Amino acid sequence: MWFKRSQPGIKPQIKKSVSDGIWIKCDQCNEIVYCKQLEEYAWICTQCNFHFRIDSHKYIQLFLDENSFQEMDAHLKSIDLLKFKDKKSYSDRLKEAKRKTGLTDAIRTGRATISGIPVVFCVMDFSFIGGSMGSVVGEKIARAVDVAGNQKLPLIIVSASGGARMMESILSLMQMAKTASRLAWFSENGGLFISILTNPTMAGVMASYAMLGDIHLAEPGALIGFAGPRVIKQTIGEELPEGFQRAKFQLDHGFVDAVVSRIDMREILIKILTFF
Amino acid sequence: MNVLEFESHLHEMEENIEKFRIMSEKDNIDLNKQILDLEKRLKTEKEAVYSKLTPWQTVQIARHAQRPVLEDYINLIFTDFIELHGDRRFSDDRALIGGFATLGDQKLMLIGHNRGNNVTENIERNFGMALPDGYRKALRLMELAERFGLPIVTFIDTPGAYPGIHAEERGQAEAIARNLCEMAKLKVPIVCIVTGEGGSGGALGIGVGNVILMLKHSIYSVISPEGCASILWRDGAFAEQAAESMKITAQSLKKLGVVDEIVSEPLGGAHTNPVATAKSVRSAILKHLRKLNAMKADGLIENRFEKYAHLGVFTS
Ligand SMILES: [Zn+2]
Numbered sequence: 291m292w293f294k295r296s297q298p299g300i301k302p303q304i305k306k307s308v309s310d311g312i313w314i315k316c317d318q319c320n321e322i323v324y325c326k327q328l329e330e331y332a333w334i335c336t337q338c339n340f341h342f343r344i345d346s347h348k349y350i351q352l353f354l355d356e357n358s359f360q361e362m363d364a365h366l367k368s369i370d371l372l373k374f375k376d377k378k379s380y381s382d383r384l385k386e387a388k389r390k391t392g393l394t395d396a397i398r399t400g401r402a403t404i405s406g407i408p409v410v411f412c413v414m415d416f417s418f419i420g421g422s423m424g425s426v427v428g429e430k431i432a433r434a435v436d437v438a439g440n441q442k443l444p445l446i447i448v449s450a451s452g453g454a455r456m457m458e459s460i461l462s463l464m465q466m467a468k469t470a471s472r473l474a475w476f477s478e479n480g481g482l483f484i485s486i487l488t489n490p491t492m493a494g495v496m497a498s499y500a501m502l503g504d505i506h507l508a509e510p511g512a513l514i515g516f517a518g519p520r521v522i523k524q525t526i527g528e529e530l531p532e533g534f535q536r537a538k539f540q541l542d543h544g545f546v547d548a549v550v551s552r553i554d555m556r557e558i559l560i561k562i563l564t565f566f
Numbered sequence: 567m568n569v570l571e572f573e574s575h576l577h578e579m580e581e582n583i584e585k586f587r588i589m590s591e592k593d594n595i596d597l598n599k600q601i602l603d604l605e606k607r608l609k610t611e612k613e614a615v616y617s618k619l620t621p622w623q624t625v626q627i628a629r630h631a632q633r634p635v636l637e638d639y640i641n642l643i644f645t646d647f648i649e650l651h652g653d654r655r656f657s658d659d660r661a662l663i664g665g666f667a668t669l670g671d672q673k674l675m676l677i678g679h680n681r682g683n684n685v686t687e688n689i690e691r692n693f694g695m696a697l698p699d700g701y702r703k704a705l706r707l708m709e710l711a712e713r714f715g716l717p718i719v720t721f722i723d724t725p726g727a728y729p730g731i732h733a734e735e736r737g738q739a740e741a742i743a744r745n746l747c748e749m750a751k752l753k754v755p756i757v758c759i760v761t762g763e764g765g766s767g768g769a770l771g772i773g774v775g776n777v778i779l780m781l782k783h784s785i786y787s788v789i790s791p792e793g794c795a796s797i798l799w800r801d802g803a804f805a806e807q808a809a810e811s812m813k814i815t816a817q818s819l820k821k822l823g824v825v826d827e828i829v830s831e832p833l834g835g836a837h838t839n840p841v842a843t844a845k846s847v848r849s850a851i852l853k854h855l856r857k858l859n860a861m862k863a864d865g866l867i868e869n870r871f872e873k874y875a876h877l878g879v880f881t882s
Contacts, residue, residue, distance in 0.1 A: 363882075371879045372823075374811050376798035425878030432875065454766075454788050456798060459812045460824050463766065463788040464877040467774050470746035471874050478751065493739075494788070497767045508851035516767070517729030519792070525729050535734055545737050560686035 316340050318511075327412040332552040341509050341552055343489060345391075346398045348412040349448050353556050354402040354411060361400040363433055368395055368426045372459055380457035387418045395426040396451065399434040401443075405560045410438035413448040416490075421451035423495050424458040428465025428538070431499060435481075444482040444563055449500040450517075453493025466498035473502045482566060484559065485512050487546065505562060506546040507555065508537035514546070568631045572623050576615065576834075579608045614831055619783070621809040621818075625791060627783040628762050632837040634844065635694075636663070636678040636721050639761070640843035644669055644676060650710075653702035656736060661692040661728065662700030662772070664707040669719070670852050673876040677704050677709035677772055678721030681762065696730035698741035701771045705745050708752060717755040720772040725790060727768030742771040747789055749774035750874075755858030755866055757851055760784045760816075761831065761836075776869050778824065780816040781843070782831040786824070787814040823877060827854075 313324050318340035324464040328334070331344040332352055344352075350359045388394065396418040402411045412434050414421045431447065438445040454462035473483065485503030487496075489512035497516055508514060515535035523530055533539050537549045550558050569577045583604045590597035619627070627633070640647050649665040650669060652658040664677035678706065679696065693750035704720075711718050727738055749772075751758065756775035764773070764786030789797075794812060797803035819825040829850045832839040 365882055367881045369879055369881055372811070372813050375809060376794075376804075376808070423698060426880045428878050429880055456789055456794050456812070458879075459788055459814070460819055460822060461878055462771055464824060466743075466767065466770055466876060467746050467750070468874040468877060470743060471750035471774070471871050474747045474750040475871070477747075494767060496739040497742040497771075498746060499743070501737075501740045502747055515734050516727065516742070517734065522729045522731065522734070526731065530731070534731070542739065543735050545740055 312537060331532060332555075333551055339510060339551070341489065341511055343416060343450070345417060346393070346415045346448075349413045350398075350402075350411075352552065353446075353448075353559060354404055355406065358403040359400050359411065360402065361398055362437065363399060363430050366395065366426045366430060368424050368458070370457070371461070372457075374457040374459065376457075385556075391415060391417050393418050395430070395546065396421045396455075397422070397427045397430050399430045401437070403564060405546065407444075407560070407563045408441075409444045409446055409563070410434050410441075411446050411448075414450045414495075416450040416452075419455060419457075420493070421449075422453065422455035422462070423451060423465050423498075424455035424462045425465060427455075428462075428468045431465075431469045432472045435469070435476050439476045439479055439481050440485075442481070444484065444566070445476065446484045446486065446559065447493055447499060447503075448486040448488060449491040450488045451491060451493075451495035451500075453495055463494065466494050467516075469499040470502060473499055477502075477504070484562065486555070487540075488512050490514065492516070492518060501545070506540075507548055507550045507558065508540060508546045509552055509555075510537055510549050512537045514540045570623070570626050570630070571832075572615065572626075576608065576612055579604065579611065583608065609833075614787060615766050616833055616835075619815075620806075621785075621813075621815050622791070622806040624635070624783050625785055625805075625809050627835045627837075628785045628833060630837045631728070633762055634836050634840040635681040635683060635723065635762070637680070637683070638840050639678075639721065639844055639847060640667070640676070642841060643848040650707055651703075653699045653706060655699065655702055655713065655736075657697070657699045659692075659697045659700030659703060660690055661694050661724075662696035662704055663688050664704060664827075666716075667719075668853075669848060671853050672852060672855055673716060674855070675707055675716045675718045676721070677707055677718065679724040679768075679772075681723050692728055694724040695726060696724065696768060696771070697728050697730075697733050698736040698738045701727075701738075701741035704772050705741075705748055707748065708756075710751050715754060717757070718752065718775075719851055720756070720758045720775065722760045722764050722769045722773055722786075723762035724765045724768045725763055726765035727771060739767075742767050745771045746774055750870055751867060753863035753866065755855060755861070756870070757854050759851065760786050760825075761847070761849060765790060774870065774874070775865060776858055776873070777826045777860065779823045779827050779829050779831050779846070779847075779850055780819060781836060782816055783835050784816060785809075785814040786816075786819055787812050 319338035667676040679694040681694035758775035791809035794808040
C-alpha cells in the first residue's frame with residue numbers, strides 16, 4: 291500500500307511558493323526561508339535542518355556529475371490492464387500525474403558518474419502517484435539492476451514511496467518479488483548496492499529493494515517503515531512515540547548505516563565508491 | 567456454523583429439509599420424495615450462487631470463521647509434523663509456524679500462517695499476522711530445508727504482517743525483504759498455496775515459489791479491500807467496490823499469471839467439507855512436487871527468477 295499523506299495541502303503550498311521563486315514557509319519550524327538560499331543548501335532549512343521534498347531532477351543535480359545522467363527505459367509506460375476504478379479511473383490518474391509532473395512514472399533510472407566514477411542511478415518521484423511502485427517502477431529497477439550487474443557498476447537507488455501501487459493490484463505486489471530476486475542475483479555476483487531512503491520510504495518499497503542494500507543511508511527526519519503510522523495507531527489504539535519510524539529511529543534499531551544530511555550525501559557517496 | 571448473508575436463503579432451504587426429515591421420522595410419514603426434491607432444488611440453487619460469486623462474497627468465504635486453517639491441514643493430510651520453534655534471534659512467533667512434515671511419502675519443510683479455530687486461539691496466534699520474528703523463523707527453516715534437500719511447502723493465510731510498534735522496531739520490512747531475496751535463491755522446490763486470505767507483503771513474505779496455488783475461494787491482494795477503500799475512497803465502507811476493482815479472486819489471479827493452478831473446493835466452500843478440501847490440497851501439492859523434484863537446483867532457481875521477471879504490464 292502507498293502512504294497516505296497525513297497533512298494534505300502542504301505540498302501544493304510549497305510548490306506554489308517555489309514557482310513564485312521568492313520564499314517558502316518551512317513545514318517544521320515555520321520560519322520564512324528564501325528559495326535561493328534553500329537551493330544553495332540542497333533544499334534544507336538552514337534554521338531547523340528540515341529536508342524539503344525534492345524531485346528526481348534535483349537529486350540528479352545534487353548527487354551526480356553535471357550532465358552525466360543518461361536516462362534508460364524512459365519509454366516504459368504504465369497501462370491500466372485491470373481497468374481499475376475508485377473515485378477516479380487509474381487511466382485518468384496516470385494522465386493527471388503525467389501532466390502534473392512531466393514524468394512518465396514514479397522512477398527514473400540511468401547511467402551516470404559521481405566524481406568520475408560510473409554508476410547506475412535510480413531515483414523515485416513522490417509526486418507521481420505517491421511514488422508508488424507499479425509494473426513500470428519494478429521493471430525499470432529490474433533492468434537497472436541488470437545493467438549494473440552486467441557492467442559491474444555500483445547501483446544507487448534513491449527511494450521515496452508510499453509503497454505498492456494499489457491500482458495495479460496484485461501485479462504491484464509482485465514487483466516486490468521481481469526486484470528482490472534481481473537484487474539477489476546482483477548481490478551473488480558481487481554487485482554493490484547503496485540504498486538511499488528519503489521521506490517517505492514505506493510498505494512495499496521498504497519491504498523489498500529499499501531494505502536490500504549493502505549500505506543504507508537515510509535522509510534526516512525521513513519517515514521509514516513498513517506499516518503506515520495511521521494503521522499502527524488504529525491497530526494498537528494508542529499514540530505513537532515521538533520520532534517513531536523516523537530516520538534516527540531506524541538508525542537506533544540497526545536498519546540504516548547512517549543518517550546523512552542531503553548536503554553531505556554526494557561526498558559520502560564518493561567516499562564509499564572510492565573505497566572499493 | 568456461521569451463515570453468510572448471501573447464503574441465508576440456502577440455509578433456510580437446509581433447515582426446511584431438516585424439518586421434513588424430523589417430521590417424517592417422528593410421525594412416521596414417508597416424505598422421501600419431498601426431501602429428495604428439496605435437496606435437488608437446494609443443490610441447483612447452491613450451484614447457481616457459487617457459479618457467480620462476487621469478489622466480495624469470495625472475501626467472506628475466504629474469511630469464514632470455520633474455514634480450515636493450517637492446523638486442520640496438518641491433522642488431515644500431513645503425518646509426522648515436527649514443529650520447530652523460534653527465530654534464534656528474539657522469539658517464537660505463534661502467528662507463523664513451521665517444521666518437518668510428511669505428505670504421502672514426501673518428506674518436506676512445512677511453513678504457514680497459523681490462524682486459530684476460535685477467538686482464544688486467534689488472540690494467542692495474533693490472527694495469523696506475523697511479526698518479523700515469524701518471517702525470520704520461516705527463513706531459518708527454509709535454509710535448513712535447503713541444506714537437507716527438502717522441498718518447501720508454504721500455506722498462506724493472513725490478513726497481513728502485523729502492524730505494531732515492536733514489529734517496526736525489529737524491522738518488519740527488512741524481514742520480509744530478506745525473505746523475498748533469499749527465497750529467490752533457494753536450491754530446493756518451493757510450492758506455495760493460498761488457503762484463505764493472502765494479505766499483501768505478509769503473504770508474499772513466505773510466498774515466493776516455483777508454483778503458486780490458490781484454493782478456489784481464497785483471495786490474494788496487495789492490500790485488504792477495507793484498507794484500499796479507506797485510502798482511495800477515504801471510507802472503509804467501500805470495501806466491496808475495492809474488492810471488485812482489485813481483482814483478488816483466484817480466477818482473476820490465474821488470468822494475470824500470478825497463480826499457476828486453482829485448487830477446487832467443495833460446493834459451498836472449504837468449510838462445508840474440510841476433509842474433501844484437504845484431499846484436493848494434498849494431491850495438488852504432490853503433483854507439483856513430483857514435477858519440481860525432477861528439476862536440478864539451477865533449473866529451480868532459473869524457473870523462479872523467470873516467473874517473477876515476467877510479472878507486470880507496461881508499454882514500451
Ligand atoms: Zn525549518
